[in-house]
Amino acid sequence: MQLRQLGRTGIRVTEACLGAMTFGRETEEADSRAILERYLGAGGNFIDTANVYNVGASEEILGRALGARRDTIVLATKCRMPMGGDPNQKGASRRVIREQVEASLRRLQTEWIDLYQIHCWDAHTPLEETLSTLNDLVREGKVRYIGASNYTGWQLATALGVAREHGWEPYISIQPQYSLVCRDIERELLPLAEYTGLAVLPWSPLGGGLLSGKYQPGEAPAADTRAADTTPSAVLMRMRIQEERNFAVAQAVHDLAAELGKTMAQVALNWVLHRPGVTAPILGARTVAQIDDNLGAIGWQLDADALGRLEDASAIPRGYPYDFIDWIHAR
Numbered sequence: 001m002q003l004r005q006l007g008r009t010g011i012r013v014t015e016a017c018l019g020a021m022t023f024g025r026e027t028e029e030a031d032s033r034a035i036l037e038r039y040l041g042a043g044g045n046f047i048d049t050a051n052v053y054n055v056g057a058s059e060e061i062l063g064r065a066l067g068a069r070r071d072t073i074v075l076a077t078k079c080r081m082p083m084g085g086d087p088n089q090k091g092a093s094r095r096v097i098r099e100q101v102e103a104s105l106r107r108l109q110t111e112w113i114d115l116y117q118i119h120c121w122d123a124h125t126p127l128e129e130t131l132s133t134l135n136d137l138v139r140e141g142k143v144r145y146i147g148a149s150n151y152t153g154w155q156l157a158t159a160l161g162v163a164r165e166h167g168w169e170p171y172i173s174i175q176p177q178y179s180l181v182c183r184d185i186e187r188e189l190l191p192l193a194e195y196t197g198l199a200v201l202p203w204s205p206l207g208g209g210l211l212s213g214k215y216q217p218g219e220a221p222a223a224d225t226r227a228a229d230t231t232p233s234a235v236l237m238r239m240r241i242q243e244e245r246n247f248a249v250a251q252a253v254h255d256l257a258a259e260l261g262k263t264m265a266q267v268a269l270n271w272v273l274h275r276p277g278v279t280a281p282i283l284g285a286r287t288v289a290q291i292d293d294n295l296g297a298i299g300w301q302l303d304a305d306a307l308g309r310l311e312d313a314s315a316i317p318r319g320y321p322y323d324f325i326d327w328i329h330a331r
């Protein structure tokens with residue numbers, strides 16, 4: 001796997017990150033460990049998890065599985081999502097961050113987290129409170145770098161400005177949803193990341209599995225798929241398979257994959273891997289066969305004709321003011 005710079009930091013990460021969201025949830029520990037081994041065996045060095053993934057179980061599995069190899073891994077985790085029913089067990093407050101970073105360090109069996117991310121914007125906590133606490137964690141050596149996930153453009157730009165104003169550690173990365181069926185970040189977050197040098201770490205690069213071709217319009221999802229999961233955590237997946245447009249994109253991926261002798265997942269992931277501005281997509285897998293398939297997306301590149309066909313199928317309207325600004329620039 002090729003190495004890429006993690007934003008403007010001195011850290012080098014592999015071009016694909018391994019997501020551990022399935023670990024301890026739909027994937028039991030032995031298979032989670034096998035998925036991890038396949039990724040490490042392919043040369044990967046970058047792993048993403050969160051405190052909330054199966055309420056700590058994902059971090060615990062990683063802590064047990066990595067052992068001494070932790071030193072060669074760039075380990076990313078997150079806080080902010082609810083860890084219980086108490087109103088102060090969620091959010092990006094000083095109290096939550098302080099408690100949760102200690103819990104993550106314990107579960108991951110490590111003395112430091114390489115990239116500590118705020119999982120989603122928190123409208124109830126002043127940015128100064130969140131960012132000063134994160135700055136302290138870096139100063140204390142518990143965390144090396146900080147990142148944001150699920151922020152809008154103005155939220156992220158404001159956070160960068162507040163950090164600069166106070167001389168605090170800035171966010172060095174953004175973790176947004178990005179795939180052929182979710183390209184909204186091309187309007188704001190990708191240009192902002194390019195302008196400021198932020199690393200971009202796309203989540204759900206297969207649209208939660210939709211781009212692997214396992215769903216058909218109007219048909220009930222098969223058992224053992226994310227869309228068949230009836231828990232609230234799969235609500236986004238169930239929404240994705242209601243959208244007709246997503247199946248038109250999947251059809252274009254299907255046709256291209258058949259011509260190229262690749263799987264649909266490989267074509268869809270290859271597109272994200274080589275998008276301008278992307279640092280490393282986060283690969284998700286429920287099974288060893290899936291991670292093996294997905295690792296086959298690395299080491300080759302879709303040509304201009306293939307990219308053009310995917311563009312035709314998946315491009316989104318620019319909208320105002322982006323189209324207006326483009327038009328003025330073109331004159």
Ligand SMILES: NC(=O)c1ccc[n+]([C@@H]2O[C@H](COP(=O)([O-])OP(=O)(O)OC[C@H]3O[C@@H](n4cnc5c(N)ncnc54)[C@H](OP(=O)(O)O)[C@@H]3O)[C@@H](O)[C@H]2O)c1
Pocket residue numbers: 018019020021022026048049119149150175202203204205206207208209210212214224225226227265282283284285286289290291293294
């Ligand atoms: N920051 C955030 O808010 C956020 C949100 C979501 C995810 N993430 C991160 O991003 C990572 C990846 O997200 P994701 O799991 O949604 O990614 P994804 O690649 O879009 O979806 C992965 C899912 O698709 C199915 N799949 C994967 N490879 C397949 C293949 N080759 N053939 C058939 N089905 C396949 C599996 O689900 P089934 O087999 O169950 O159908 C798998 O769990 C997560 O592990 C997590 O680290 C972050």
